[in-house]
Each structure stands twice: as structure tokens, then as C-alpha cells.
Amino acid sequence: MSLLEARSRIASAQAITILTGAGISADSGIPTFRGTEGLWRNYRAEDLATPEAFERNPQRVWEWYNWRREIIATKQPNEAHHALVRMEERAKNFHLVTQNVDGLHRLAGSRSIYELHGDIWKVRCTSCLQVTDNHEVPLSLLPHCHTCGGLLRPHIVWFGESLDEQTLNKSFQAVKSCEVMVIIGTSGLVYPAAMLMPAAKANGAFVVEVNLDPTHSSPSAALSINGRARDIVPLLL
Numbered sequence: 134m135s136l137l138e139a140r141s142r143i144a145s146a147q148a149i150t151i152l153t154g155a156g157i158s159a160d161s162g163i164p165t166f167r168g169t170e171g172l173w174r175n176y177r178a179e180d181l182a183t184p185e186a187f188e189r190n191p192q193r194v195w196e197w198y199n200w201r202r203e204i205i206a207t208k209q210p211n212e213a214h215h216a217l218v219r220m221e222e223r224a225k226n227f228h229l230v231t232q233n234v235d236g237l238h239r240l241a242g243s244r245s246i247y248e249l250h251g252d253i254w255k256v257r258c259t260s261c262l263q264v265t266d267n268h269e270v271p272l273s274l275l276p277h278c279h280t281c282g283g284l285l286r287p288h289i290v291w292f293g294e295s296l297d298e299q300t301l302n303k304s305f306q307a308v309k310s311c312e313v314m315v316i317i318g319t320s321g322l323v324y325p326a327a328m329l330m331p332a333a334k335a336n337g338a339f340v341v342e343v344n345l346d347p348t349h350s351s352p353s354a355a356l357s358i359n360g361r362a363r364d365i366v367p368l369l370l
């Protein structure tokens with residue numbers, strides 16, 4: 134299977150579904166989670182990205198999310214994000230499922246986005262559950278809800294929490310109904326997102342993977358291309 138063949142499959146497909154992970158934003162300068170310089174090499178997820186950690190020490194959790202908001206606020210979408218916008222403009226049915234919380238797909242101009250793990254630019258009240266946009270950088274270390282005064286938390290799916298059911302269902306529908314699935318910059322180690330590729334394959338989709346390195350999903354893809362997302366994704370158009 135060659136890149137040329139993948140391009141022609143993508144060009145003629147009626148339905149395309151994309152799955153992205155931290156690797157697509159690595160080319161914008163945002164750290165990934167696993168790799169040699171990944172966030173989970175230097176920080177313990179149990180201390181920062183679980184409901185228990187927030188209950189124990191909300192200030193520390195907010196400090197970490199403030200630090201990440203500060204980094205992300207200075208970054209821009211790269212050629213790979215932009216290429217996906219063009220792909221969406223050309224395809225009849227197009228869905229972009231992302232595990233990223235950085236908002237760069239939206240900033241680039243993608244429209245049909247399912248954010249599986251939430252959005253770092255939203256906050257949720259732990260009392261009244263209201264979700265609001267919030268772009269303050271930095272936020273106070275114990276931010277409170279303007280409506281009810283409850284403690285705000287990042288609108289992010291933490292380890293041990295369930296994904297939004299509607300977003301997850303729509304994502305599965307999108308992979309089950311696509312002709313081509315392109316998986317970009319994810320280690321494929323986090324569930325339930327890791328079940329999306331098998332679901333696409335089981336329904337006969339042609340799967341293309343773009344990743345800096347081979348992953349455990351690579352052998353199941355029709356084509357696995359190793360390289361930087363910003364270099365490879367534009368070539369798929």
C-alpha cells in the first residue's frame with residue numbers, strides 16, 4: 134500500500150473519519166503525554182488528573198492546568214491541523230474525533246469535532262455542573278462559579294471518569310460509517326478511544342496511520358506512515 138493509493142482513497146471517499154492525539158499538536162510545540170519528553174514522564178497522573186487528586190488538592194491540580202493553559206495559549210495550529218480543514222471542505226461526510234483538549238482543531242477551522250477528553254478552555258462547576266468557556270490565563274488557583282459560588286474544575290475527562298456518552302456514541306457512529314479512517318499522532322493506549330480503530334476496521338474501513346513512530350496499531354492499518362504530522366498529513370490531500 135502506497136501513499137499515492139491512500140491519497141486516491143481519501144480523494145474518492147464519501148465518508149472520512151479522523152482520530153487525532155497529542156502527536157498532531159506536538160508540531161505546534163505542545164508536549165505529548167507518553168514519549169521521552171511526555172508529560173507523564175515528569176508528572177504523576179494520579180496527582181493531577183484524577184477526581185481524587187482534585188478532592189485532595191484542587192490548588193495543585195489548577196496550578197498544573199494553568200501551566201498547560203499558559204503553554205497552549207501561545208501556540209498555533211500547524212500544517213496538519215490546516216490540512217484537515219481542507220479535507221473537511223472537500224469530503225461529503227467528515228468527522229474529526231480528537232483526544233486533544235487544546236482547541237487547536239477549532240482554532241484552525243475544523244467544524245465537525247468530537248472532543249472525547251474535554252476542552253482545556255472550558256470550566257465546570259462542581260456544584261451546579263454548569264459548563265462555561267473560560268480563556269483566563271492564569272485563572273485563580275481556586276476559581277469559583279459566578280452562578281452558584283461552587284468550586285470550578287477543568288472540563289477535562291480525568292482518569293477513572295466516564296467520557297460524555299453522546300460524544301462517545303457519535304464518535305463510534307462516525308468510525309463505523311466511514312470508508313477511510315486516518316489516525317494521527319496517538320499512542321492508542323487510552324480507552325475507550327483505542328477501540329475506535331478496531332470498530333472502523335470491523336466495518337470495512339480503510340485505515341491509514343500517521344505517527345512519528347510505529348505503534349501497536351500499526352500492523353492493523355492498511356498503511357502506516359512514520360513521520361511528523363505536519364509533514365505527512367498535507368500529503369494525504
Ligand code: OAD
Nearest residue numbers: 154155156159165166167232250318319320344345361362
Ligand atoms: P500520547 O502522548 O500517548 O501519544 C502521542 C503519540 O504521538 C505517540 O505515539 C508519538 O509517537 C506520536 N507523535 C509525537 N510527535 C509526533 C509528531 N510530530 N507527528 C506525529 N506523531 C507524533 O498521546 P495520546 O495518544 O493523545 O488524556 O494520549 C491519549 C490520552 O492520554 C490524552 O488525551 C490524555 C492522556 O492521558 C487526557 O488528558 C484525558
